[in-house]
Amino acid sequence: MRPVLIAACLLLLAPITDSWWASGSAVILDPRMVCKKNRRTRGRLAQICRNETGLLKEISRGVTLGATECAHQFRNRRWNCTTQRRSMRKILMRDTRETGFVNAITAAGVTYAITRACTAGSLLECSCQKEVPKPRRGRVAQMPQPPSPAQTDRWQWGGCSDNVRFGLQKSREFMDSRYRKKSDIKTLIKLHNHNAGRLAIKNNMKVECKCHGLSGSCTLRTCWWRMPAFREVGDRLRDRFEGAAKVISSNDGDSFMPESPNIKRPGKKDIIYSEESPDFCSANMKTGSLGTEGRQCNISSAGTDSCDQLCCRRGYVQTTIREAENCNCQFKWCCEVICETCYVKRDIQTCL
Template sequence: MTNTRETGFVNAITAAGVTYSITRACTAGSLLECSCEKGAPKPRRGRESVTLPPSQVPTERWQWGGCSDNVRFGLKKSREFMDSRYRKRSDIKTLIKLHNHNAGRLAVKNNMKMECKCHGLSGSCTLRTCWWRMPTFREVGDRLRDRFEGAAKVIASNDGDSFMPESPSIKKPGKKDIIYSEESPDFCSANLKTGSLGTIGRQCNISSAGTDSCDQLCCRRGYKEISVRDTENCNCQFKWCCEVICETCYVKRNIQTCL
């Protein structure tokens, strides 16, 4: 497998997904080996430690309770499942893969949120019970997408056991960054060898300035526009009881596809 930034993103989000699924299963009681975490997070050395931000340090009016997501167990099992077979190798591809795996797991661990429930007469919140929750996986994916956009290209170091930025002027990537060592292939044209289907015939958005824009998605080849007639529900009314009756309306839409 190549070591492009796309591969790095896939490795990172896969590791994040394994961590997320195992942690969620612990909380749901679906695994015999673990359950949710009770009480305050216990500081531990190493990559599995969970540190409270200063703004979230409990006071005397707080207490830990509920069912915190057991992210430590998810991190541990994710490493065992995804990293164990690569531990004795130190080639550049393995180093990059393990780094991106860990970056994906950190996208889950570092974005844990504290949720609280108030207790007291008339909602006075004289006491709060708090617990840890993982972010939504959409948030995890958004974090990793940002890392993908700023992925750093690296090369093997002279010691053979580490990597360094391709250029001395580039800052060394951190643990949360996605890294790669090979340039991405041309995804504009179909290529059976790389598995690229190209972008010919892809629907694009003429009003967008993002990656789905016709200028970017069509690789500056241009696009064609056709008009289609779609049906949709309209003039809907609620009929007692209990039914919604709608008319069928025809709407005209313009669709752009890449040349």
């Protein structure tokens, strides 16, 4: 079982004190810990914690979804979005690009899981969205294009659209509400990156249609909104990570601005940060870096998983292993496939 799957199980089953994505004294990604630390608060967060247990379950699933995607997106990098609890705690206590990505992908995961539960009918508080989407006043509507006349005679909104509006609302209420009264730079950046994660879903909704008509004539199409695949959401946020902008506090103390006046102000969809990242080459528990010693690299790659990049130019050791695989397979009538077992040699490179 992969480490991220083990972490997912621990998130749901382990004691509260064993949460693995924690930020110092403010645990932001374990719903049970959030509720425990905010028992005396009022408002929507308190209501969710006391009365909406089904929603808390979906939030936990969303956290796991974000963690899994983070591990996938960074699997070939020096920082691989480790599920090691102490390391991740240190990462979240800082304000680097990696912190920004974790906050963004988590907010996206929570939004996605809640929206998906609405569509599936798993939550009493919501259902799928059936009304026709309306343009926002004063803005160009981000409306999907109807099918072309060559494809169908008529089309209409219908079916069961993903209720992303509800997912966005609940994600904001749970993840953002306890920070709203704060205006320090780290809080402003956290809230911005939360929103960037949600926008990676909201701004990339797609249209799916179903044909109706005799013999597949498609004389009518019913169309509805659908969320993008979460892998696509992760890809978009990884691109935002690559182009993340460094910001500093503005003079008013209630906003931020680019570190350099020559840099364009980051938009709502961008990931931002205020601290430079460590190089993650060597183990350093002060920064949360586990180092890359012992990591497997790719000698034929020119990317982030290359032995030069991943091993930080320290070199690597090559080992030859034998792997079993099926070979010389034959189909035997009827109905069986018989294979031999062959052993092939493969070279693997491990960072020093």
